[in-house]
């Protein structure tokens with residue numbers, strides 16, 4: 001037998017089958033084929049008394065090969081492989097380490113025993129791909145850990161550590177070294193006369209739910225609390241329920257049916273798209289493989305305000321010492337106190353362990369001494385948006401920072417090139433645009449200037465990943481990718497109100513689409529004065545929003561904005577005064593308000609942004625359409641199961657979008673709404689953003 005994806009060895013009468021399919025030992029066709037061949041060989045060899053299933057490389061299998069989904073199936077399927085393992089007459093011990101996920105864990109559940117290293121993690125994350133575990137996971141996991149814990153694990157997709165897995169009965173032992181540990185376990189098991197019981201035949205953990213499913217129902221409703229509109233979690237619940245209401249084979253068949261339906265559906269396609277898009281976003285065309293992220297051992301953040309403090313927390317959370325530089329001691333104390341309070345709240349909520357505030361704060365220092373910049377491998381400037389101020393700061397950074405240090409600005413609106421030009425080392429300068437709250441939000445736009453080096457970009461991506469962010473490299477322009485597109489939606493919000501819609505109607509359409517919040521509730525939360533100040537600075541007006549701000553209605557913080565928030569409530573309530581103001585403003589401007597239906601609102605909340613995405617691609621501000629999707633999913637709450645604006649646009653069809661944009665351009669008299677050249681071209685060729693992305697990839701290779 002020769003199958004480079006699966007190795008076979010016999011050690012002391014134990015057959016060792018080892019998957020070797022880097023980087024994550026996904027269970028692609030060659031692996032599945034190799035597993036069956038290896039099992040045949042072990043079963044046929046009378047000298048083999050037991051079998052160990054392990055993996056080479058950095059992890060036990062992370063699951064099915066996702067790239068095979070949506071393509072014609074190739075035998076043997078994973079089901080067949082697991083059934084063969086399940087029916088083996090010789091005991092099989094799976095040797096888990098790294099991250100054992102999805103089909104990888106399901107394969108191990110088809111083995112008689114599982115051992116794992118102490119740092120191993122395991123889980124069934126299929127729900128994050130819009131799926132349910134489709135190779136027996138929903139039937140076998142409840143039989144090992146009980147349906148309540150199984151439903152929580154499967155609906156959240158969270159990983160379980162080895163210690164908890166051992167306590168719950170998911171694994172049988174914790175070992176120091178996976179394959180030698182599994183061999184020792186197998187040898188002991190052969191001599192201690194233990195009976196072989198397949199997971200499928202075990203019933204002790206499901207009998208209670210069979211008699212009274214109320215605690216399962218409670219666990220299921222807890223797990224699915226905030227998941228309206230998403231298909232996979234409900235299927236996960238149904239399938240785990242089947243584990244104690246149906247015979248095993250029927251439960252397995254039902255699971256398979258639900259998996260097939262989900263895998264062909266748009267939601268899972270969208271989620272798989274985002275999975276790969278997130279990883280693709282870190283690939284920079286033209287960057288040589290030898291360019292590696294520089295090691296960051298110490299960071300400096302300029303400015304200890306809300307943003308600066310949040311950014312600094314990211315370093316401390318990653319175990320990297322960080323110094324905040326402020327103009328005076330008072331501001332410094334205020335900033336550090338705010339950070340401490342934020343940690344205290346997390347500890348109180350149970351999101352961080354007891355004592356975490358002290359361990360994290362120990363990594364912080366504060367100073368007013370600019371010379372401390374010299375210690376840093378990275379400096380991030382996070383002062384308010386004033387170009388002259390930022391230029392002065394970058395001159396100082398240039399004077400004090402060590403050669404090769406990464407110099408980043410957290411600007412969200414200013415020209416990164418102009419900032420870089422105030423230094424003698426523009427190659428080391430870039431934007432790192434964090435989103436508020438900076439210690440929570442996953443998106444990190446890395447803004448490359450004209451002179452930014454590949455080395456600087458690689459280091460920024462590297463530190464972004466270390467912080468647990470999702471970095472996306474974008475070009476330098478007003479608003480970069482995310483805010484530039486958002487500005488289009490904001491313009492339509494104002495227009496829609498004047499033309500006849502109300503904030504609550506627009507927000508309802510946007511949240512029904514799947515955003516966690518509508519644009520008006522979001523505006524009230526962020527503070528309406530921010531946009532007002534920017535509009536005034538730029539000489540732009542928005543009659544309704546400006547009028548609200550003139551009345552001191554800045555949103556939640558003043559108890560009034562687009563909505564009213566009474567008695568400290570954070571729930572937006574429609575305000576008749578706002579409706580009056582909208583109606584009067586429209587009348588004053590001579591606009592006849594009309595009934596606007598939800599379809600039109602949704603089109604105007606999405607199509608102008610999609611059009612802007614096309615312009616962003618035309619100008620090369622984003623490398624690929626999928627990067628734009630990542631920006632919107634991780635930074636602006638675009639529902640992951642809708643795949644991001646470009647993915648969604650392809651589903652709708654670009655020709656429909658182009659036609660509607662032409663219509664809105666004419667109806668509003670705003671030529672900026674007309675389809676961009678790229679959108680028109682793709683629509684004319686019956687192509688989508690995905691085709692554009694593929695062509696860009698080929699051109700870059």
Ligand code: 3H9
Pocket residue numbers: 023024026062063064065066067078079099101102103104106125126129132133134135137276279280
């Ligand atoms: C499943 O199992 C279905 C079954 O229930 C039923 C079937 C019938 N397939 O993330 P990384 C690639 S569904 C193909 O950067 P890390 C990834 O694209 C599956 N490719 O590394 C990347 O490629 P590239 C359930 C995969 O160390 C490279 O590997 N399992 C797969 O930061 C490195 O990945 C999951 O959902 C895959 N399954 O994180 C687990 N996984 O270098 C998904 C990864 O070309 N995977 N790749 O960009 C993960 O969560 C992370 O990759 C993992 C490693 C934690 C394992």
